[in-house]
Amino acid sequence: MSRPQLELVCPAGTPAAFRAAIDAGAHTVYCGFNDETNARNFPGLNFSADELATSIAYAHKKGAHALVAINTFPRAGAVELWHRRVDDAARLRADAVILADIGLLDYASKKHPDLRLHLSVQAAAANADAIRFYAKAFGVKRVVLPRVLTVQEIAAVNRDIEIETEVFIFGGLCVMAEGRCSLSSYATGKSPNMNGACSPASHVEYREEDGDLVSRLGGFAIHRVHAGEAAPYPTLCKGCFEAGDYKGHVFEDPSSLDAAELIPQLAEAGVTALKIEGRQRSRSYTESVVRNFRKAVDDYAAGRPVVAGALRGLTEGQTTTAGSYRKTWR
Template sequence: MELVCPAGTPASLRAAVDAGAHAVYCGFNDETNARNFPGLNFSPEELAEGIAYAHARGAKVLVALNTFPRAGGEALWHRALANAETAGADAVILADLGLLDHAATHHPNLRRHLSVQAAAANPDAINFYATTFGVRRVVLPRVLTVDEIRAINREIDVETEVFVFGGLCVMAEGRCSLSSYATGRSPNMNGVCSPASHVVYSEETDGLRARLGDFTIHRTPKGQPAPYPTLCKGCFTSGEQTGHVFEDPVSLDATQLIPALAKAGVTALKIEGRQRSRAYVAEVVRSFRAAVEAQAAGLPLPQGALARLAEGQAGTTGAYAKTWR
């Protein structure tokens, strides 16, 4: 299976390629991609240089243009498509219907993948995108079991890509409004979930307090690892329960499910983490490359190699086994 790895910076792209990524995904340094944070992403010139570096070493580069264009601002996304093709991208990752149509009409030779932000989670939806816009691969949302993925693959004629490590979005991806409710910045439109400018930490007698906008979302006891400050993994009171109502602040780690995903017909395994350092990227990619090669050779998979890199030093298989709340 193809290993698709994150690159938030040119240095991370080189690190991912050198560590054994089959493909790297990245985005431009603007709101056309869903990781629009200061200090991340690529200029058109940096993208072209990164693609040349990857291609020289046998790796592919996929460009994420996976936010939804603003009314009247479509030209920015159209330029990004043209720039991706000019730079030599192997594929673009798209979510918006209008942008998919524009790509199919004006850039017919540019391979199109459907972003997880489109939340296509059944054969009818996936076949619509494939038939209408020539989509060749779909990134499945993180709400499906392995059996559901197998059933989908029996009824479609496009490749499927699934997340196997990193941040676990517990919402219907592409539909989340929690972060924008708290900060006014939308993950789906502006590319920013829990923007750093709205996060405030304070040391208190009982530990570390984390706020997003006007909301306190975590109180971490002294000496304990603090989770990433997202509302969906925050602590809430619901009825008589107070705690992580949606999901614990842990990372997705589906390493041990790689053989099952292969049998389910999955084409590509995706690692989340464009906000992570190049050292993190290199270590995760090396570990998963070893796991993919072990699976292909019928050998036992490595055990627990990435636990210390997971959020809160804990992992979950998320919805794949439906142990998810």
């Protein structure tokens, strides 16, 4: 028995990764400009206006869509850059822009009334009242739901709204208010919320101490592992801490989201699109993950069983979790 086709929304941090995602079967690719308007603002990643124009044209030629993430919050007195990037996305014929800031949503809806608006997960709209506000005030057509909802809660939200919902299906987990992390800002002076850089590599240090490998972020020791053990990337929300007699991962374990086995339940909950995280990943990573999940959504649409767990080797710490979909985190 056939079922509705879920839209697969895939990441691209470079033009090469963009083409790889399209060629591997992405229905939609999201990317960003190479500046602080983009919540993955890392050296060597992202797109110039010319690169984005070429990439969008490639997507449209292949029958796919391109979304532009302008999902950080403008700095006081410097909103012109963010306005210019909204204008650029509209001029370059992006299929939608992904926005979080209320001021930018207002600007885009008035200046470019025909430009489709998606609400970023950065907006943290986790209930029907908030989502209806964005839809009514700015004409938002889709909301990316925060990664703090169970499948049952997603179904309840969808029953009370009239716009599309998109949820994360694979990749890194962020539990600190969806990227608006004061911990990373405190440790590095770089705000994920405004500068687009969570735990930037420029502030990461690995050093051998007493036979252990210690990883630091902004001078703070985040992990200590014995020689030969895998050392996870030092992000504060997944750090290993000592609190009294307890030693472990207080906020979240260093693992990746893989909710492939929940595709049928998410579809039944009314979800329109499944989103893969990973704009900072390599082209080969993008190709492998997209190809695997395109098969999964096609299998679901055709009424075939969805096979999960094939991408464990590409996950953080080679471990996976269903995250808050099953509310097993502390």
